[in-house]
Structures are given as structure tokens and as C-alpha cells.
Amino acid sequence: MYKELPKLMMYRELGEDSIIVKLSEIIRDFDSGEYTKDELISRIYTEVHKLLEIATDYGFDKNLWQDYIAYTLVTNENPFTLTAERAGTVEGSVNSFAKEDMRIFNHLFSYDFSRLEKSLGIDCFSTITDYKSVHKRHQVYNRNVSKKVRDVSDSIVAINSVYEEERKFPQNFKNKSADDVAAEMLLDLVKEFYKAYGVGMLGLNAAFRIAETVPNQEFTAKKNIDFQIGRGISCTPIKNNNHLVLDDLVGYEIQKSRLRENTESFLAGNPANNVLLFGDAGTGKSTSIKALINEYYDDGLRMIELYKHQMKLLAPLISSIKNRNYRFIIYMDDLSFEEDETEYKYLKAVIEGGLETRPDNVLIYATSNRRNLIKETWNDTNDVDLDKHRSDTLQEKLSLVSRFGVTIPYMRPNKKEYEEIVRSLGSRLAEKKKASGEGFDMTEDELLTLANKWSVAHGGMSGRAAQQLIDSIT
Structure with a gap:
């Protein structure tokens, strides 16, 4: 891993705190033999902990390492990805640089950590590559981000199957190696993603708020920072949007x-x-x-x-x-x-x-x-x-x-409009309860009587008062 990362061209700036960069440094020290076992294990656990935090934030599951590689690809803002976002297609020599980067990312995607586990007596990499997450309500994480990243991850799994095909049918790869084929396929995949959704947190998220932070503060991999607006000022994704239309x-x-x-x-x-x-x-x-x-x-x-x-x-x-x-x-x-x-x-x-x-x-x-x-x-x-x-x-x-x-x-609804809002919301509640096998036995007259009493006690007739009434019944 540490031998390949320096060869990255377009995706070179992964960030000093990137889990990929940190694990690369750990593997380099492991191969050099210049380490103490406890210290190296502690560093590994730090990165695994960061990966688990990201997985929790974005609802990743199964192979967390592969999801993180996909996440890195779709969030890395560089001249290639930003051009692909704006123009949809990228022409010229920059494609050859990007293709070589894709070759490296394919290798990272399927990286085998087993030798570290065997030598150090740990099994955390086996756990995160076959992870079973706790079921979470979608409000806890950004469902849009989770689905898009995991779709890309699944697509890369399919792309990487070409290596197995080459081993079984080498005669089919006389003109072009599986490495070349996989790199080209991954390049097409990410370009299509950038064209459809864009790159970075702007591509993955719908809504943001401004966060004023400590100037020059270092952000860990967990932070959902999109981009710096100015010194100490960033745009941060809002992950728990409501889903109303x-x-x-x-x-x-x-x-x-x-x-x-x-x-x-x-x-x-x-x-x-x-x-x-x-x-x-x-x-x-x-x-x-x-x-x-x-x-x-x-x-x-x-x-x-x-x-x-x-x-x-x-x-x-x-x-x-x-x-x-x-x-x-x-x-x-x-x-x-x-x-x-x-x-x-x-x-x-x-x-x-x-x-x-x-x-x-x-x-x-x-x-x-x-x-x-x-x-x-x-x-x-x-x-x-x-x-x-x-x-x-x-x-x-x-x-x-x-x-x-x-x-x-x-403007505030009049009595007739207010009652129509209550009827409509009440009808939706009744349908929802019916679908879940529950009953809703309140008559329309009873609901409207309750609604008028509710409005008197809650600031007058409004859509908000009507919704609060329905929520109280729920």
C-alpha cells in the first residue's frame, strides 16, 4: 500500500488524516520491522475506530473498508473530479493519469490485511470486512449518502471480478490485462457518478449549514466538512433532514x-x-x-x-x-x-x-x-x-x-380551512394506522371538536396546530 500511494496523481491529496494514508504508514513501519507490537496495534485500532465512526455516520455495512474506498473516490475534490462534475466528460491526457489512479484504487479496494492480523495476533480487519451493523433508523444517518456510496462499492466489487476471470480464462486477456480492464471500468464508473451527482459532500448531500470553527483547526476523518468558505468557516452537511414534499x-x-x-x-x-x-x-x-x-x-x-x-x-x-x-x-x-x-x-x-x-x-x-x-x-x-x-x-x-x-x-387559515387541514391530516393518520393493523375509531365530528379546542389552547388556528394535534393522537 505504501509503495502505491505515492504514485497517485489526480487523487494525490487524500489528506494527512485519511485512514488510507495512516494505514499505509502503519504497513510501512510493519514491513521495516522498526516497531513495537503494542504501539503498532494501538495505531491500527485508532484507524479502525475512525472507520467505525464513519460507518455509523453514513450507515455503511458489510465491508467497511471497501465502502471507505468508495467514499474516498466520490468525495475527493481535485481538478479531474471537478471538471467531470462541470463538463460531464473529461478529454485529454488527464484521463491517463486518472486511469493509473484507478488502478491503484482497485488494488486498495481488495487489499489483504491477513498478514498483519496473523503476525500481530489481531482480527479487527476480518471484522470490518465482514461487518454486521446494528439496525438504525434512517434519521441517525444520511440515507442518500449511504445508498450512493454502497452502490459504488458494489459496482467496484463487480469490476474486480475481472481479476478472477483472468485467472480462469487467461486466453481472453492477451491484448489487455485484467488490471487495465478494471482500471478503465472504474474510471468510467466514477466519471458517470461525477456527471450524475457531482463530487464531494455537495454531490452526496442535499442540505448544509454554516459552521464557524476554530481557525486552522485540524479535522479528523469523522468530520462531515464539505469545504472551507474562509478561515475557520466551513459548510457542514445536515444528515437528518425530514422527507416532506x-x-x-x-x-x-x-x-x-x-x-x-x-x-x-x-x-x-x-x-x-x-x-x-x-x-x-x-x-x-x-x-x-x-x-x-x-x-x-x-x-x-x-x-x-x-x-x-x-x-x-x-x-x-x-x-x-x-x-x-x-x-x-x-x-x-x-x-x-x-x-x-x-x-x-x-x-x-x-x-x-x-x-x-x-x-x-x-x-x-x-x-x-x-x-x-x-x-x-x-x-x-x-x-x-x-x-x-x-x-x-x-x-x-x-x-x-x-x-x-x-x-x-x-396567512392563518380561517375556521373552514383549518378544519379541512385537520380532516386531511386525520385521514392520513387513519390510513397509516390501518396499514399497520391499528384502528382509528375517532369520528370526524369528534376530531373537529377536539381540533377547535386544541387551537384555543395552542395559539390559534394554523397548520402547525393541526399537525401538533394529530401528533398528539398518534
């Missing part, structure tokens, strides 16, 4: 239609606008935006959540994603500004008016309980105020809303 939100058909229309235009590369969803609490504004990522992930949509106190990071964030082959929605929930807060200026500058124009692959979707986003005080409308430019200041604040080309109101 827009149709799961009862009512608000006009609002959902406008949201879909703008988003689909954006994904098609046509003109689209920044969107502000405003209105009463509990009406489904946030749910509507989050549902988009589940509907359009396969179309290249990615979502990055940004909090108000992180507004200053907008410009570096956009700079770091503008050349990626995805469509990004920067999502800001419950957006509003008090009179003395100035973070809104970062948002205004990015949306419109800054020196650098907003790239075509980025939009901002925000929700707010305030139509104008910024709290207007008596002083804002008091002509006697000492600030003679108060009118200009007020206009500056209110102009933020005009930067959103699409504004969609989400």
Missing part, C-alpha cells in the same frame, strides 16, 4: 404553485427571483422551502441554511459555490431585523447593488413573520426626529423587501 403541506395551493414555478425556472437555467415567504407563524413557510430540497435534489438543487448573525459570510459563501455545477438556494428562516441591527446591509449588497453580481446558480429564499422584515418604530415616521435624513433611512430599510422578486403570503 410540498404535497404533504395541506392547502396553500397557490403559494406552493408559485414556489414551484420559480424554483423550476431556476433549475432550468431560466430567469428566476429571490423569494420571501411572509406571514403568520405556523402556516408552513419553512416547511414549504425545506420540502423543495426533497423534490428537486436529483435535479441538482442544494440548500444552505444561513442564520442572521452569519450575514457577513454571504459574500464568501457565494464566492465558494458559484463555480460548482449545482443550483443553490441560500435559506434564511424567520428573517427580521430590529431597529439597531445593520446585518440587513450585507443581504442587500449581495442580492443587488454590490460590485460582484449574484451568480446565476444562487438564489436566496427567506421566511419572515414581518412583511417588511425590519421593525418600523414611531421614530421612523416622526418628522420631528433629530435625524433629518430619517425618511431616507426608512426607505433604505424598506427597500430590502423589494430585492425579493417574489413575495408569497402565508
Whole structure:
């Protein structure tokens, strides 16, 4: 292993903390004979522990080593993989470098650790290559990531069967060795993956949040860090997304239609606008935006959540994603500004008016309980105020809303609409219970009576109140 890693060209930067790199160093020391047994075993266990952590995070199973090799291939960002992501095909001499890298990865994929186990009296490698994981709910790990990585791993297993075929039928490999055939097949596999999904955590994950970390902090292999936005600032995948789609939100058909229309235009590369969803609490504004990522992930949509106190990071964030082959929605929930807060200026500058124009692959979707986003005080409308430019200041604040080309109101339902939401959610619950062999014997009148009492005790009629009622019955 340690003799092959230095030959990597395109995938050379695996990271100092890569399990592959660390195990390579361990095997080099083992072959040199310059080691103490206990110390070497301790180092091995450290890497196996890291591998188990990654397997837990991503739901890997069976052969964890092979899943990790596949994971490395689909997450390694380098000039070859990024070009394949953007262009779909990669022409020229770079393919020959990448093919040689694939040859090495095929060898790593089938690496035999048995001599280490036999000499050191350990069996951890046998365990991780025939691993039986504890069943986990999908909320514990990112199911999308797990499936994609394991599909690639299974495909590499099939590719590596060519070596066995060469041993059985050497006459079929007179013109091209199994090593060459396997390298070409793996190269085609990863290029197809990059074309379909992209590379790195952006390719594997749908939603992200900004994580401000200690500058120059070293991240272990366990960390789900996608990329550095700036010094000490990273984009981190959100692994426990809900799986709601827009149709799961009862009512608000006009609002959902406008949201879909703008988003689909954006994904098609046509003109689209920044969107502000405003209105009463509990009406489904946030749910509507989050549902988009589940509907359009396969179309290249990615979502990055940004909090108000992180507004200053907008410009570096956009700079770091503008050349990626995805469509990004920067999502800001419950957006509003008090009179003395100035973070809104970062948002205004990015949306419109800054020196650098907003790239075509980025939009901002925000929700707010305030139509104008910024709290207007008596002083804002008091002509006697000492600030003679108060009118200009007020206009500056209110102009933020005009930067959103699409504004969609989400208002509280009336009694009839609220009861229709309750009926619909109740019907879904009844079907769910029936499918699981349970009964649901509450009549519609009983449900509506309970719903009206519930709304009085829980802040009024809203979709959120209706859902909370159904959850309480469940």
C-alpha cells in the first residue's frame, strides 16, 4: 500500500488524516520491522475506530473498508473530479493519469490485511470486512449518502471480478490485462457518478449549514466538512433532514404553485427571483422551502441554511459555490431585523447593488413573520426626529423587501380551512394506522371538536396546530 500511494496523481491529496494514508504508514513501519507490537496495534485500532465512526455516520455495512474506498473516490475534490462534475466528460491526457489512479484504487479496494492480523495476533480487519451493523433508523444517518456510496462499492466489487476471470480464462486477456480492464471500468464508473451527482459532500448531500470553527483547526476523518468558505468557516452537511414534499403541506395551493414555478425556472437555467415567504407563524413557510430540497435534489438543487448573525459570510459563501455545477438556494428562516441591527446591509449588497453580481446558480429564499422584515418604530415616521435624513433611512430599510422578486403570503387559515387541514391530516393518520393493523375509531365530528379546542389552547388556528394535534393522537 505504501509503495502505491505515492504514485497517485489526480487523487494525490487524500489528506494527512485519511485512514488510507495512516494505514499505509502503519504497513510501512510493519514491513521495516522498526516497531513495537503494542504501539503498532494501538495505531491500527485508532484507524479502525475512525472507520467505525464513519460507518455509523453514513450507515455503511458489510465491508467497511471497501465502502471507505468508495467514499474516498466520490468525495475527493481535485481538478479531474471537478471538471467531470462541470463538463460531464473529461478529454485529454488527464484521463491517463486518472486511469493509473484507478488502478491503484482497485488494488486498495481488495487489499489483504491477513498478514498483519496473523503476525500481530489481531482480527479487527476480518471484522470490518465482514461487518454486521446494528439496525438504525434512517434519521441517525444520511440515507442518500449511504445508498450512493454502497452502490459504488458494489459496482467496484463487480469490476474486480475481472481479476478472477483472468485467472480462469487467461486466453481472453492477451491484448489487455485484467488490471487495465478494471482500471478503465472504474474510471468510467466514477466519471458517470461525477456527471450524475457531482463530487464531494455537495454531490452526496442535499442540505448544509454554516459552521464557524476554530481557525486552522485540524479535522479528523469523522468530520462531515464539505469545504472551507474562509478561515475557520466551513459548510457542514445536515444528515437528518425530514422527507416532506410540498404535497404533504395541506392547502396553500397557490403559494406552493408559485414556489414551484420559480424554483423550476431556476433549475432550468431560466430567469428566476429571490423569494420571501411572509406571514403568520405556523402556516408552513419553512416547511414549504425545506420540502423543495426533497423534490428537486436529483435535479441538482442544494440548500444552505444561513442564520442572521452569519450575514457577513454571504459574500464568501457565494464566492465558494458559484463555480460548482449545482443550483443553490441560500435559506434564511424567520428573517427580521430590529431597529439597531445593520446585518440587513450585507443581504442587500449581495442580492443587488454590490460590485460582484449574484451568480446565476444562487438564489436566496427567506421566511419572515414581518412583511417588511425590519421593525418600523414611531421614530421612523416622526418628522420631528433629530435625524433629518430619517425618511431616507426608512426607505433604505424598506427597500430590502423589494430585492425579493417574489413575495408569497402565508396567512392563518380561517375556521373552514383549518378544519379541512385537520380532516386531511386525520385521514392520513387513519390510513397509516390501518396499514399497520391499528384502528382509528375517532369520528370526524369528534376530531373537529377536539381540533377547535386544541387551537384555543395552542395559539390559534394554523397548520402547525393541526399537525401538533394529530401528533398528539398518534
